[in-house]
Every structure is written in C-alpha cells, then in structure tokens.
Amino acid sequence: MSLGLxxxxxxxxxxxxxxxxxxxxTIGMSTFVGKLLLxxxxxxxxxxxxxxxxxxxxxxxxxFDKRHADxxxxxxxxxxxxxxxxFWWAAL
Amino acid sequence: xxxxxxxxxVLGLGSAKDGTEHWWAQRVTAVALLFLGGWFGYALVxxxxxxxxxxxxxxxxxxxxxxxxxxxxxLAYHSYLGVQVVIEDYVHTPGTKIVALLFxxxxxxxxAIGAVYSVLAIGLGR
Numbered sequence: 001m002s003l004g005l006x007x008x009x010x011x012x013x014x015x016x017x018x019x020x021x022x023x024x025x026t027i028g029m030s031t032f033v034g035k036l037l038l039x040x041x042x043x044x045x046x047x048x049x050x051x052x053x054x055x056x057x058x059x060x061x062x063x064f065d066k067r068h069a070d071x072x073x074x075x076x077x078x079x080x081x082x083x084x085x086x087f088w089w090a091a092l
Numbered sequence: 093x094x095x096x097x098x099x100x101x102v103l104g105l106g107s108a109k110d111g112t113e114h115w116w117a118q119r120v121t122a123v124a125l126l127f128l129g130g131w132f133g134y135a136l137v138x139x140x141x142x143x144x145x146x147x148x149x150x151x152x153x154x155x156x157x158x159x160x161x162x163x164x165x166x167l168a169y170h171s172y173l174g175v176q177v178v179i180e181d182y183v184h185t186p187g188t189k190i191v192a193l194l195f196x197x198x199x200x201x202x203x204a205i206g207a208v209y210s211v212l213a214i215g216l217g218r
Binding site: 001002005006008009012015016022023026045049052053056059087090091 | 119122123125126129133136137142143144147148151160164167168171174175203204206207209210211213214
C-alpha cells in the first residue's frame with residue numbers, strides 16, 4: 001500500500017513535469033509488470049478498505065464471535081475480488 | 093486490589109505513556125480515506141483516459157485538485173502510522189529501529205510534499 005502511494009505521487013509528479021516525463025510513466029505502467037502491479041494494488045486497496053471497515057466495527061466491540069468473525073473475513077475477500085473486477089471492468 | 097495510583101488511573105495512559113493519539117489518528121484518517129479513496133476510485137473510472145491532456149485537465153479542476161491534495165496528505169499520514177507500527181513491532185535492534193523510523197518519516201513527508209506540489213503546479217498552471 002505504501003509503495004502504491006509512492007507510485008500515485010510519481011504519477012502526479014510526472015504529470016507536473018510535462019508531457020515527455022508523463023509519457024515515460026505511462027510506458028512503464030503499460031508493460032506486463034506495470035499492469036500486474038496496478039491490478040495488484042487495486043486488489044490490495046479494496047482488501048485493505050474492507051478489512052479496515054471490519055476493524056472499525058471491531059473497535060465498537062461488535063462482531064467478535066466466531067461466526068461473525070468468519071463471516072466478515074469471507075465478506076472482505078469477496079468484496080475485494082468483486083470490487084477489483086468491477087473497477088477494471090468499468091475503467092477499461 | 094489495584095496498585096495503580098489515582099492519578100495514573102485518571103490519565104489512563106498505561107505503561108507506554110502514549111499510543112492513544114496514534115490509535116485515534118489511525119482511525120480518523122481511515123474514515124477520511126474511506127471517502128477520499130472512494131472518490132478517487134470513482135474518479136479513475138469516470139476519467140476519459142489517462143493520457144497527458146486528460147489527466148492535466150482533470151487535475152486542473154479546483155475540486156479535483158483539492159480532493160487530490162487531501163487524499164495524498166491523508167494517505168501519507170495513514171501510511172506513516174501503519175509503517176511505524178510495523179517497524180516498532182518487527183525491528184528489534186534499537187539503532188536500526190530509530191534509523192528506520194526516521195527514514196520512514198522523511199520518505200512519507202517527501203512523498204506528501206511532492207504530490208501536493210505537483211497538484212498545485214498543475215492546478216495553478218505553473
């Protein structure tokens with residue numbers, strides 16, 4: 001996630017640096033490794049987001065019993081997979 | 093019977109003497125990022141393309157520039173808090189721990205300033 005932040009900042013800085021610098025960034029991200037990283041980061045983002053909400057709910061003292069803990073774990077995983085798919089489907 | 097002093101109980105800081113603020117900051121930034129991150133994901137879907145001109149036009153909109161700056165600063169803060177916990181929990185050599193924490197802090201501030209400056213540079217037309 002933190003490395004994704006570096007790439008987000010790099011994206012903005014390359015855009016500010018001008019068209020040539022930005023093109024370099026785009027070329028880097030269109031390689032196979034670049035695409036793999038972007039898909040990975042989008043999945044990590046949605047997973048982190050859902051699991052963060054799970055922790056916020058736990059902070060209120062709710063959802064600690066085994067059934068709900070298992071349930072929310074599956075929810076987080078399914079949410080992350082679905083949102084990653086939906087995001088790329090909608091973006092492309 | 094508790095051996096804690098009345099003052100210690102009132103302050104409620106435990107043996108480490110801090111951490112409450114860190115805990116709160118992590119959660120407040122988490123809630124903020126729920127909105128800012130959600131907006132950014134939506135914006136990435138809605139943007140026409142990620143070509144130079146479209147991206148510059150997107151960042152050039154004042155509302156987008158404001159939300160992007162907030163996103164980057166909040167992300168950097170949230171990320172710093174998270175990385176700090178990882179370093180504190182898993183780096184056991186005192187010297188290395190301090191160097192790692194220092195490096196992480198510098199890196200996060202650098203990333204935040206770099207991102208915000210870039211957004212401003214584009215937004216204000218340089």
